[in-house]
Amino acid sequence: xxxxxxxxxxxxxxxxxxxxxIAAYPITPQTQIIEKLAELIQSGEMRAKYIRVESEHSAMxxxxxxxxCGARTFTATSSHGLAYMSEMVFWAxxxxxxxxMAVVNRTLAPPWSIxxxxxxxxxxxxxxxxxxxxxxxxxxxxxTVMAYxxxxxxxxxxxxxxxxxxxxxxxxxxNLELIDQEVADGFLPPLNPESLPVYMDPDNPVTFGNxxxxxKMMEFRHLIKEAFGRAxxxxxxxxxxxxxxxxxxxxxxxxxxxxxxxxxVILAMGASSGDCKDAVDxxxxxxxxxxxxRVKTIRPFPGxxxxxxxxxxxxxxxxxxxxxxxxxxxIGREAASYLSKKPLNYIAGIGGRDITVEDFRxxxxxxxxxxxxxxxxxxxxxxxRGFEG
Amino acid sequence: xxxxxxxxxxxxxxxxxAACSGCASALSTRIALKILGPxxxxxxxxxxxxxxxxxxxxxxxxxxxxxxxxxxxxATASGIVAGLEVKGRKxxxxxxxxxxxxxxxxxxxxxxxxxxxxxxxIYICYDNEAYMNTGTQxxxxxxxxxKTTTAVMGKGExxxxxxxxxxxxxxxxxxxxCAAYPLDFAEKVSKAMKLKGLKYIHLLxxxxxxxxxxxxxxxxxGKAAVMTGAWILYEWEGGKYTLTGPSKGxxxxxxxxxxxxxxxxxxxxxxxxxxxxxxxxxxVDSKWEAMKxxxxx
Numbered sequence: 093x094x095x096x097x098x099x100x101x102x103x104x105x106x107x108x109x110x111x112x113x114i115a116a117y118p119i120t121p122q123t124q125i126i127e128k129l130a131e132l133i134q135s136g137e138m139r140a141k142y143i144r145v146e147s148e149h150s151a152m153x154x155x156x157x158x159x160x161c162g163a164r165t166f167t168a169t170s171s172h173g174l175a176y177m178s179e180m181v182f183w184a185x186x187x188x189x190x191x192x193m194a195v196v197n198r199t200l201a202p203p204w205s206i207x208x209x210x211x212x213x214x215x216x217x218x219x220x221x222x223x224x225x226x227x228x229x230x231x232x233x234x235x236t237v238m239a240y241x242x243x244x245x246x247x248x249x250x251x252x253x254x255x256x257x258x259x260x261x262x263x264x265x266x267n268l269e270l271i272d273q274e275v276a277d278g279f280l281p282p283l284n285p286e287s288l289p290v291y292m293d294p295d296n297p298v299t300f301g302n303x304x305x306x307x308k309m310m311e312f313r314h315l316i317k318e319a320f321g322r323a324x325x326x327x328x329x330x331x332x333x334x335x336x337x338x339x340x341x342x343x344x345x346x347x348x349x350x351x352x353x354x355x356x357v358i359l360a361m362g363a364s365s366g367d368c369k370d371a372v373d374x375x376x377x378x379x380x381x382x383x384x385x386r387v388k389t390i391r392p393f394p395g396x397x398x399x400x401x402x403x404x405x406x407x408x409x410x411x412x413x414x415x416x417x418x419x420x421x422x423i424g425r426e427a428a429s430y431l432s433k434k435p436l437n438y439i440a441g442i443g444g445r446d447i448t449v450e451d452f453r454x455x456x457x458x459x460x461x462x463x464x465x466x467x468x469x470x471x472x473x474x475x476x477r478g479f480e481g
Numbered sequence: 482x483x484x485x486x487x488x489x490x491x492x493x494x495x496x497x498x499a500a501c502s503g504c505a506s507a508l509s510t511r512i513a514l515k516i517l518g519p520x521x522x523x524x525x526x527x528x529x530x531x532x533x534x535x536x537x538x539x540x541x542x543x544x545x546x547x548x549x550x551x552x553x554x555x556a557t558a559s560g561i562v563a564g565l566e567v568k569g570r571k572x573x574x575x576x577x578x579x580x581x582x583x584x585x586x587x588x589x590x591x592x593x594x595x596x597x598x599x600x601x602x603i604y605i606c607y608d609n610e611a612y613m614n615t616g617t618q619x620x621x622x623x624x625x626x627x628k629t630t631t632a633v634m635g636k637g638e639x640x641x642x643x644x645x646x647x648x649x650x651x652x653x654x655x656x657x658x659c660a661a662y663p664l665d666f667a668e669k670v671s672k673a674m675k676l677k678g679l680k681y682i683h684l685l686x687x688x689x690x691x692x693x694x695x696x697x698x699x700x701x702x703g704k705a706a707v708m709t710g711a712w713i714l715y716e717w718e719g720g721k722y723t724l725t726g727p728s729k730g731x732x733x734x735x736x737x738x739x740x741x742x743x744x745x746x747x748x749x750x751x752x753x754x755x756x757x758x759x760x761x762x763x764x765v766d767s768k769w770e771a772m773k774x775x776x777x778x
Binding site for chain 1: 519521536540558561563564567597
């Protein structure tokens with residue numbers, strides 16, 4: 093057991109996964125991840141090549157190039173870095189390069205903000221990446237290793253990005269159990285270049301990515317759709333195997349907390365889910381049957397799993413730390429399309445504002461009261477203060 | 482010195498591709514790959530060369546090609562070099578093949594980054610002096626006076642000097658070349674192949690549809706670019722400039738043909754005012770004066 097920040101937990105996960113090429117560009121609050129990796133490589137504790145690129149766009153481009161030569165790759169970014177990288181994020185997804193990336197979720201400016209929000213990652217949701225969100229430093233560490241297993245599984249072969257909330261997770265030091273190297277090696281076999289959809293080999297030359305007419309593009313894209321269909325099973329399988337290997341409960345698609353008999357269920361995501369669980373416990377002590385479902389995987393979206401977990405509830409409160417202007421909370425809207433009863437959508441924690449235990453408790457009570465009044469399907473911006481106060 | 486007889490008979494970039502007639506890029510890719518041979522990986526961003534490959538599942542290339550996004554040639558090549566290194570895959574040459582837009586404009590940041598890190602690959606900019614793939618819009622490599630679809634009266638600014646920018650990065654090797662002199666180009670590719678680090682070759686690629694001259698005149702136009710001194714063939718290695726090919730004999734202004742002969746061959750300079758021709762001639766002359774100083778001549 094060590095004490096480590098969420099960021100360092102990711103770095104140690106990358107080491108355990110034996111990533112071979114790391115290309116990265118610094119951005120607050122991701123910097124600790126790449127600083128630690130650079131240190132591990134330079135001190136000889138980790139055998140990998142670090143490419144000190146001049147931008148996030150180049151970071152992803154370099155990962156794509158290295159992955160195409162059979163190397164296991166990693167990068168990490170955040171917010172503006174991810175937005176700047178976006179063209180190559182799609183290139184990696186559509187090109188089926190099983191790269192792994194950590195995204196420290198941060199608000200996009202203007203005005204400048206370094207604090208947490210999930211919109212940065214969610215804006216990349218149609219890029220062909222498997223997307224996960226971590227709830228703790230331990231989960232960030234474990235998910236790093238799990239991400240490679242999922243990405244490189246021959247039934248999937250798509251890149252994986254996973255998020256960790258700026259500061260509340262990235263910079264908060266927690267107890268951390270490192271995955272033993274033998275355990276990691278047993279769980280994650282070496283990358284098999286023969287399995288890669290794109291492999292640059294002069295002895296077996298292929299042209300990757302030249303022009304494709306409308307006569308075949310749909311079929312190419314359908315291959316990705318099918319990979320995402322299989323990914324759900326692969327994710328659950330990886331979570332189960334890593335649970336067995338580490339002795340720690342790993343979550344694949346969702347985490348279900350006391351929701352089976354709940355009358356009000358909060359659907360949460362990211363680091364604040366820990367506070368949400370505390371709120372659930374308090375409400376239970378007060379006699380209110382509350383529960384939580386946490387979205388661990390965003391793509392493929394666990395709509396059926398969420399629907400199944402909240403089936404008996406009178407009220408479902410979906411808390412979004414993100415927003416799609418002119419549409420609504422992104423998770424709220426997506427989850428709603430799977431639910432038979434309209435949920436309530438709470439927009440909270442935008443720009444890094446705290447969502448406290450008390451907030452979650454009040455959100456649950458508000459949702460329950462609204463449901464009793466028959467007011468469902470409403471969006472509420474939680475805790476608005478006005479500009480004067 | 483490479484002669485025609487030294488060029489391998491083996492073809493790695495095949496005919497029947499989707500290049501325009503008289504395309505300097507397709508011809509020069511063929512020459513470069515003859516020198517580099519089968520153990521080569523080519524990186525191509527969005528440009529004419531991405532279209533020249535034609536439609537999937539066909540490809541004119543007998544070596545692997547990694548297509549990448551417009552700005553990403555040098556970064557993708559950096560990743561390939563790193564991937565080969567960590568996997569212990571030795572003896573493979575990596576070549577970036579990008580247009581002037583992908584080099585002088587949108588790709589210069591990644592190129593500068595890779596140059597500063599001195600990544601081990603060859604970067605060749607085939608410079609057709611505008612965004613030809615999208616229909617002849619001006620780039621920063623378009624010369625002054627040339628008409629493009631975004632400069633219908635002719636571009637007002639001078640051409641960005643990318644080879645000089647690359648020299649400022651203190652690379653192992655920088656050279657200019659012209660598609661009309663394939664053996665001079667082959668010699669430079671051959672030299673670059675033997676060196677470690679980032680080697681940069683800037684290849685002037687006369688473009689029949691974009692420069693508006695008949696397809697069979699590509700070599701003539703390219704030769705005129707060199708013989709008028711508008712394009713100087715040189716190498717830079719270890720801090721030292723060396724003129725190559727016909728440019729060796731053109732230090733004396735009297736040996737250079739008047740620039741207007743080169744301009745008159747191309748529709749993009751049609752109806753250019755006489756005063757503008759004189760200004761362009763002065764640009765050429767001052768470029769040679771600067772070159773003389775660099776040569777210590």
